[in-house]
Amino acid sequence: MGKYILKRILYLFITLLIIITATFFLMKRLPGTPFDSERFSQMPPQQQKQLLEKYGLDQPVSVQYLKYLNNLVHGDLGVSFFYTGRTVKDVIFGRIWPSVLIGLQAVLLGLAVGLTLGIIAAWKHNSGIDYFTMVLAVLGVSVPNFVVAALLQYYVGLKWGILPVAFWGTWAHSVLPSIALSFGATAMFARFIRTEMLDVLEQDYIITARAKGLNQFQVLMAHAVRNSIIPVVTILGPIVVNLLTGSLAVESIFSVPGIGSLFVESIKSNDYATIMGLTIFYSAFYILVVMIVDILYSVIDPRIRIQGNKDE
Amino acid sequence: MKKLSLFILIISIVLIGLTGCSGSKESTTTAPATVSTESVSEPTVEATAETEKETVATEENVPTEPVTSGVPETASGTITVYDTNEIRTLVQWAASDTQSFTVLNNVFEGLYRLGIDHQPEPALATGYTVSDDKLTYTFTLRDGIQWSNGTPITAKDFVFAWLKQMGPDATNGYSFIMNDYIVNGTEYNEGKVKAEEVGVKAIDDKTLEVDLKTPTPYFIRLTTLSMYFPLNEEFVTSQGDQYGVKAENMIYSGPYVITSYDPVVGTTLEKNEKYWDAANVAVKNVNIKIIKDQSAALNAYKAGELSKVLLSSTDVAVYKNDPEFHSQSEFRTTYLQFNTTAKGLDNVNIRKALGYSIDRSILADTILADGSAAAEGLVSFGVAGDGTSTFRELNGNLSPFDPEKAKEYWAKGVEELGEAPQLTLLIADDSVTKTVATFVQSQFKDNLGIDVAIDSKTSKARNELMDNNNYQFAITAWGADYDDAMTYLDLWTNGTPYRGNYSNETYNKLIADAKKETDEAKRLTMMLDAEKILLDTDAVISPLYYRGFAYLQKSNIENLVTHPFGNPIEFKYARIK
Numbered sequence: 001m002g003k004y005i006l007k008r009i010l011y012l013f014i015t016l017l018i019i020i021t022a023t024f025f026l027m028k029r030l031p032g033t034p035f036d037s038e039r040f041s042q043m044p045p046q047q048q049k050q051l052l053e054k055y056g057l058d059q060p061v062s063v064q065y066l067k068y069l070n071n072l073v074h075g076d077l078g079v080s081f082f083y084t085g086r087t088v089k090d091v092i093f094g095r096i097w098p099s100v101l102i103g104l105q106a107v108l109l110g111l112a113v114g115l116t117l118g119i120i121a122a123w124k125h126n127s128g129i130d131y132f133t134m135v136l137a138v139l140g141v142s143v144p145n146f147v148v149a150a151l152l153q154y155y156v157g158l159k160w161g162i163l164p165v166a167f168w169g170t171w172a173h174s175v176l177p178s179i180a181l182s183f184g185a186t187a188m189f190a191r192f193i194r195t196e197m198l199d200v201l202e203q204d205y206i207i208t209a210r211a212k213g214l215n216q217f218q219v220l221m222a223h224a225v226r227n228s229i230i231p232v233v234t235i236l237g238p239i240v241v242n243l244l245t246g247s248l249a250v251e252s253i254f255s256v257p258g259i260g261s262l263f264v265e266s267i268k269s270n271d272y273a274t275i276m277g278l279t280i281f282y283s284a285f286y287i288l289v290v291m292i293v294d295i296l297y298s299v300i301d302p303r304i305r306i307q308g309n310k311d312e
Numbered sequence: 313m314k315k316l317s318l319f320i321l322i323i324s325i326v327l328i329g330l331t332g333c334s335g336s337k338e339s340t341t342t343a344p345a346t347v348s349t350e351s352v353s354e355p356t357v358e359a360t361a362e363t364e365k366e367t368v369a370t371e372e373n374v375p376t377e378p379v380t381s382g383v384p385e386t387a388s389g390t391i392t393v394y395d396t397n398e399i400r401t402l403v404q405w406a407a408s409d410t411q412s413f414t415v416l417n418n419v420f421e422g423l424y425r426l427g428i429d430h431q432p433e434p435a436l437a438t439g440y441t442v443s444d445d446k447l448t449y450t451f452t453l454r455d456g457i458q459w460s461n462g463t464p465i466t467a468k469d470f471v472f473a474w475l476k477q478m479g480p481d482a483t484n485g486y487s488f489i490m491n492d493y494i495v496n497g498t499e500y501n502e503g504k505v506k507a508e509e510v511g512v513k514a515i516d517d518k519t520l521e522v523d524l525k526t527p528t529p530y531f532i533r534l535t536t537l538s539m540y541f542p543l544n545e546e547f548v549t550s551q552g553d554q555y556g557v558k559a560e561n562m563i564y565s566g567p568y569v570i571t572s573y574d575p576v577v578g579t580t581l582e583k584n585e586k587y588w589d590a591a592n593v594a595v596k597n598v599n600i601k602i603i604k605d606q607s608a609a610l611n612a613y614k615a616g617e618l619s620k621v622l623l624s625s626t627d628v629a630v631y632k633n634d635p636e637f638h639s640q641s642e643f644r645t646t647y648l649q650f651n652t653t654a655k656g657l658d659n660v661n662i663r664k665a666l667g668y669s670i671d672r673s674i675l676a677d678t679i680l681a682d683g684s685a686a687a688e689g690l691v692s693f694g695v696a697g698d699g700t701s702t703f704r705e706l707n708g709n710l711s712p713f714d715p716e717k718a719k720e721y722w723a724k725g726v727e728e729l730g731e732a733p734q735l736t737l738l739i740a741d742d743s744v745t746k747t748v749a750t751f752v753q754s755q756f757k758d759n760l761g762i763d764v765a766i767d768s769k770t771s772k773a774r775n776e777l778m779d780n781n782n783y784q785f786a787i788t789a790w791g792a793d794y795d796d797a798m799t800y801l802d803l804w805t806n807g808t809p810y811r812g813n814y815s816n817e818t819y820n821k822l823i824a825d826a827k828k829e830t831d832e833a834k835r836l837t838m839m840l841d842a843e844k845i846l847l848d849t850d851a852v853i854s855p856l857y858y859r860g861f862a863y864l865q866k867s868n869i870e871n872l873v874t875h876p877f878g879n880p881i882e883f884k885y886a887r888i889k
Binding site: 031032035036039040041042043044046047050051054082083084085086094095112144150153154157161164165166167168202252253254255257261265270 | 397400401403406407408409474480482483485486487488498501502527553556557574575576577602603604605607608611612614615617770772775779803808810882
């Protein structure tokens with residue numbers, strides 16, 4: 001196990017290096033400079049040179065690349081151009097908490113509601129609740145989260161006045177964005193667990209479990225759910241990354257100061273240091289989550305971990 | 313097995329916990345104001361118009377003693393406004409965006425400040441004298457002015473801040489707004505002269521002397537801009553690179569102080585009790601939030617969380633008759649820039665034909681319908697002229713719609729060229745510009761019978777194509793930095809590809825002479841002539857519209873002034889009924 005994790009961590013660094021290199025050179029191909037283009041083209045050449053020199057942008061790209069790598073090894077992600085005077089580390093960490101809070105709440109809400117609905121739907125196959133779940137699942141996958149967000153804001157926030165319309169401050173402000181964000185995930189979880197459960201409930205060992213006198217709840221939780229959870233764990237990884245790294249639409253509708261819009265903004269404004277910082281952050285996070293999911297498999301299904309030992 | 317069921321159980325409990333806590337709804341931010349409704353005497357405006365003309369403005373001209381009648385001793389109430397973009401920085405030598413300017417303008421102050429009618433009024437200075445050659449300005453500072461931490465504000469604070477802006481530390485790209493005017497500014501920036509040789513000096517704590525390169529009748533208006541605000545050297549230096557990063561890392565000289573600042577969340581301001589004119593600041597708290605989504609802002613406004621909301625073109629139709637509806641146009645001109653060396657557009661008749669074929673009133677009133685106004689020339693409505701008439705009124709409509717003339721010029725141009733040119737319009741890919749471009753394209757089709765292609769690029773890519781002389785004509789815009797036609801007109805003297813490779817000796821001479829002219833009437837005539845050459849004779853550009861904005865504002869708020877240029881929103885004069 002330890003050797004396996006070490007190997008994965010080594011892969012992580014190699015992958016990151018490839019991503020950093022590719023992004024760095026692609027990013028430098030973006031037209032324009034990180035400075036306000038209208039002002040910059042209006043500046044006398046002497047001042048343009050001064051600015052470029054100040055940020056080391058007058059040097060060849062390969063030199064800039066090596067300098068960046070050197071700084072990175074020393075833990076320095078550089079200074080943001082867009083947020084003048086702030087380090088990229090401050091910019092990213094200053095905005096990550098709201099996204100993580102909303103994302104985490106959305107994942108938990110999605111898991112709880114999605115799994116519950118999916119399990120009940122499979123158990124009561126072809127019943128009212130089954131049809132309800134399926135309709136909800138189709139809606140959840142096909143309706144984009146910004147539509148849900150706008151509707152929630154209008155009805156829950158404005159018409160009924162139950163929760164704040166927008167902005168960030170108290171915990172109440174995080175509820176509507178979390179619900180809006182969880183909608184798609186809920187639908188996915190419900191669909192996956194239902195399909196898998198329907199298959200598992202047909203298996204012989206379920207009949208055995210019933211025959212040995214276990215009650216309905218024990219059969220479902222101990223045997224059916226555990227054996228159907230693998231596909232959910234598989235999609236859990238990407239969903240967690242997706243939700244925790246922020247959503248451009250939901251965050252902008254509810255004015256959440258999260259990380260969702262930062263990537264788009266930094267690319268638009270040629271904020272090189274922030275683009276790199278975020279790329280590294282996203283990639284590392286994604287690779288880590290995939291690694292954790294792989295490890296989780298073996299926790300849930302020991303057959304994946306202990307090869308050759310078939311009996312449980 | 314046990315673990316998983318436990319996990320689900322925990323999630324269920326957490327969820328019940330979450331839904332159990334009913335949302336603790338915050339009380340709405342716009343608290344009922346207790347400001348008395350008695351009429352508030354504003355600082356008299358006529359006096360300032362005179363200070364501009366007269367060489368000497370003394371304390372008697374302006375009511376510097378706080379007018380306390382009608383204004384309560386203690387301010388109250390809250391105004392909440394929003395920006396659609398992050399407040400990038402509060403360091404004045406790094407700030408270049410409207411959001412930052414808005415905050416800076418309300419927590420700092422310069423020698424002069426724009427009044428309710430957008431004219432400069434004495435602020436930290438009580439007045440100035442100017443030498444006969446109009447090159448040396450001597451400002452006298454107000455007595456008893458101090459920073460929010462109690463340190464006195466002196467002439468040295470101005471010298472420090474101005475040198476910072478003129479020197480190599482400034483990253484906002486606005487150094488030209490001093491270096492173009494102040495003696496040895498450019499040389500200082502290039503490291504050729506020492507700070508003592510620059511034309512800004514503190515004669516004593518109360519007297520600031522400024523030497524200009526050329527007579528600049530609008531210099532007083534420049535001193536209202538954020539780059540001209542004072543900074544306390546001792547404090548700024550002690551903060552190092554942490555200056556301006558947090559609210560507590562700054563000291564303030566304006567009507568408000570910052571109590572919290574986060575670039576993405578916004579800022580909260582509170583009345584500055586140390587401000588010299590504090591008695592005339594009636595609103596105690598101001599919040600500036602960040603909302604990027606238009607409909608979210610409208611919802612927040614309706615929920616009472618905002619005092620003012622901007623409307624998009626589609627919303628204008630719905631709220632047009634609402635008593636809370638207002639609109640205003642800015643000093644910002646959107647125009648077609650022709651590349652005078654590009655194939656086809658090197659012909660002046662073709663350029664004129666394109667200009668005459670656009671019905672700008674349909675564009676402004678029907679297509680945009682957001683408070684924008686149809687352009688009648690490069691210089692926007694409202695920009696200062698001779699004091700009684702504006703520049704635009706004096707020069708008339710230089711961009712009329714005339715389909716007959718358009719066809720005539722087109723035919724003439726095609727004859728000279730030998731064939732009809734194939735044209736491509738380069739634009740930035742934001743939604744407003746796309747709408748404008750599509751309209752312009754349809755006008756060319758209707759009135760000239762030609763098909764013009766549209767090439768839309770990100771604004772950075774568009775600028776790069778223009779800088780590299782790789783375009784025929786493009787939609788671009790310029791907003792005034794200060795209230796004078798020169799802010800627009802001197803752009804076309806450098807002959808760069810971005811400005812259409814335009815170079816005309818007569819035009820350049822007019823602009824150069826106007827910059828040296830001490831007689832204001834002559835100077836104005838030169839600028840009026842220059843605009844005519846640019847638009848009518850040479851048709852280098854064709855103005856389309858002056859950007860405007862339509863908004864709803866709570867009816868209990870008065871005098872929440874938005875200036876059409878420079879530092880937009882002014883909270884100092886605001887009153888809550």
